[in-house]
Amino acid sequence: MLKLHNSLTNKKEEFKEINKGFVKMYTCGPTVYYYQHIGNMRAYVFMDSLRRVLKYNGYNIKGVMNVTDVGHLTSDEDSGEDKMLLASKRENKTPEEIAKYYADIFFNDLKKLNIDVPENITYATKFIPQMIEFIKGLEEKGYTYKIDDGIYFDVQKFPSYGQLSHKDLEKTGNARIEENLNKHHPFDFALWKFVAPNHIMKWDSPWGVGCPGWHIECSAMGKALLGDRFDIHTGGIDHKTVHHEDEIAQNDALAGHRVVNTWLHNEFLLVDGGKMSKSLGNIYTLSDLEKKGFSSMDFKYFCLNSHYSKKLNFTFEGLKASSNGYKNLKNLLKEHKFGVAKISKEELDKYENEFLDAINDDLNIPLAIGVIFTMLKNFDKSQDVYNLVLKFDKALGLELDKDIEKKEHIPSEILNLADLRLIARQNKDYKKSDELRDKINDLGYMIKDTKDGYEITKMS
Ligand code: AMP
Ligand code: ZN
Numbered sequence: 001m002l003k004l005h006n007s008l009t010n011k012k013e014e015f016k017e018i019n020k021g022f023v024k025m026y027t028c029g030p031t032v033y034y035y036q037h038i039g040n041m042r043a044y045v046f047m048d049s050l051r052r053v054l055k056y057n058g059y060n061i062k063g064v065m066n067v068t069d070v071g072h073l074t075s076d077e078d079s080g081e082d083k084m085l086l087a088s089k090r091e092n093k094t095p096e097e098i099a100k101y102y103a104d105i106f107f108n109d110l111k112k113l114n115i116d117v118p119e120n121i122t123y124a125t126k127f128i129p130q131m132i133e134f135i136k137g138l139e140e141k142g143y144t145y146k147i148d149d150g151i152y153f154d155v156q157k158f159p160s161y162g163q164l165s166h167k168d169l170e171k172t173g174n175a176r177i178e179e180n181l182n183k184h185h186p187f188d189f190a191l192w193k194f195v196a197p198n199h200i201m202k203w204d205s206p207w208g209v210g211c212p213g214w215h216i217e218c219s220a221m222g223k224a225l226l227g228d229r230f231d232i233h234t235g236g237i238d239h240k241t242v243h244h245e246d247e248i249a250q251n252d253a254l255a256g257h258r259v260v261n262t263w264l265h266n267e268f269l270l271v272d273g274g275k276m277s278k279s280l281g282n283i284y285t286l287s288d289l290e291k292k293g294f295s296s297m298d299f300k301y302f303c304l305n306s307h308y309s310k311k312l313n314f315t316f317e318g319l320k321a322s323s324n325g326y327k328n329l330k331n332l333l334k335e336h337k338f339g340v341a342k343i344s345k346e347e348l349d350k351y352e353n354e355f356l357d358a359i360n361d362d363l364n365i366p367l368a369i370g371v372i373f374t375m376l377k378n379f380d381k382s383q384d385v386y387n388l389v390l391k392f393d394k395a396l397g398l399e400l401d402k403d404i405e406k407k408e409h410i411p412s413e414i415l416n417l418a419d420l421r422l423i424a425r426q427n428k429d430y431k432k433s434d435e436l437r438d439k440i441n442d443l444g445y446m447i448k449d450t451k452d453g454y455e456i457t458k459m460s
Pocket of ligand 2: 027218243
């Protein structure tokens, strides 16, 4: 039985899908105005685990992930500039060029992490008519009002506002009403923002030229692809208080019932115990890690060793330890590849059940990895064990059967030289082989001969 922690009820609940054997799931995707950092990537590693565990349990999935290419302001409330426009000015490119550039890098990063990508990727700018229809629907039901700078959602008309984040309409605290004093309530949020005629990103609407609010994007794309009842919505914890609270308000106000059954949030990745920030110079991307000799899969393994709902502190020492642990796991597995010991079905079943119990207990992947280690260490070398671990890996996506030394961060120039050297060695041309080794060393890499070929490492 799969149990998931639902942020909406704050309880671990037995997962019950709406349509038998089929899960409809929405994931808040990236705003493609800059590189996604390793904190962002933790959110997608979490999505990956969830998708894999659902599939491991036999579910088919219809997943949707948006790419926000308009409308996300620098503040998650309604102040600041649109992040896409800001990037467009900063890099002197059109918003489309910015979106394409950073989206390409993002999807390449997902590939490097062996992330199971959702079936549908939706770009916000392709769904403007659906957003306008959504707002019209809310308007007809009386949930909206118009002021000088846009059309707003009236949270006081939606009595259960605050159910996800436990925000209290009476306690507005430091909510920033000053951004627009005409708002009826500080928690009211923009559905449609008016823009000046010379604004680059703008669309016609029944209310005037403008662009959509950020929250309406996810609601409209979710509705367009998943309908008005779906199983799961995921995102990082920072989206819980505003973005997701506002999505719930829009969705449920329009539908007249609860649209999303289960909300799941991953906790933050911290760096050196704090938030990543430009001023501290500690915002890292996967390529930054690669430059320091770590593979993206080292980072994935690092993430999977902590529960998604716990804060995770990133340090390079921690990553190094994970990288060693990951290598160790793969080495142990390799030893079983040609093992001849026969293991009884009962014994294998025992581990299979333990593994399943762990992943089904709100994705306790760290415990599941522990089960694998125990199994690999306790049994005599056996192909049965090898095959079972590869089955488990479908739920983890750790590519445990891939070469120990990932070649992804080794430049192709070096790999070419290494291949030439391998050929020279096979032809017993040791002079040439030595020359090629020297060349590789001069370029800052070490090459070691192995049974199956070679291993390359970057010199530190
Ligand atoms: P954004 O592009 O800002 O919308 O973020 C993309 C995803 O990354 C969202 O699900 C965020 O909640 C998540 N996220 C942002 N920063 C972090 C972090 N430091 N740790 C974990 N998740 C994060
Ligand atoms: Zn979203």
